[in-house]
Amino acid sequence: MDFMRDVEYTRIDLDKGRERRRGKVVVDGVVTVKVNDRPPFKMTVLPQDMEDAAIGRLFFMGLIGSVDDVIDIKRRGSSVELRIKEREMKLSKIGSDLRVEAGVLALCMKRLFASTEVWELTGGVHSAGLFDKEGRLIRAADDIGKGNAIDKVVGWGLREKVDFSGTILASTGRQIGFMVEKAVRAGIPIVVSRGAPLASSIDVADRYGVTLVCFAKGRRMNVYTCEHRVL
Secondary structure (H helix, E strand, O other), X not given: OOOEEEEEEEEEEOOOEEEEEEEEEEOOEEEEEEEOOOOOEEEEXXXXXXXXXXXXXXXXXXXXXXXXXXXXXXXEOOEEEEEEOOOXXXXXXXXXXXXXXXXXXXXXXXXXXXXXXXXXXXXXXXXXXXXXXXXXXXXXXEEOOHHHHHHHHHHHHHHOOXXXXXXXXXEOOOEOHHHHHXXXXXXXXXXXXXXXXXXXXXXXXXXXXXXXXXXXXXXXXXEXXXXXXXX
């Protein structure tokens, strides 16, 4: 994989001393996104699935409402260039009636970590995954930033015309308000994470009707909002 590199390092164990080792690290990159005549912006990313990441980011910015608003997209070296039909999309409350067993959410987290070889080898990425109501993995992505990984899976989902109202978004790391807003924008009713929630994520989830589940590890989890979706 060209987004990982072998490095040598010294492992210090205060009980056993020093040892030279060899391992893998993530190779981060900067991709420039150019949209119509707007000033370009940069994303620090794991340089894969960049078209999905760019589409997802524009969707979350409210500039497009679906992949149908993307007229053209090209990858040119370290840049992604898009021509789009610009929108001004607003956030709206989640109306999905999806309900799942708590065990399905535990399964989503287990399968998310099992899907990411990069995390296992380096510990240097965050992961996000879309799952169906049975806990089957639809799509997973790794990236340096939690938000970027979500951009990638939702961008892919937009291109594949996924019905997000019947999906679960699983991700690693802490939950922040802007990350839950990504689920709101896509119409994803349930967000589950192994990490902790910040107050802003609970506020956004409560305002827009998202079921927010955090500290999901093994057979335990905390449900902070819209508990009716977790059976």
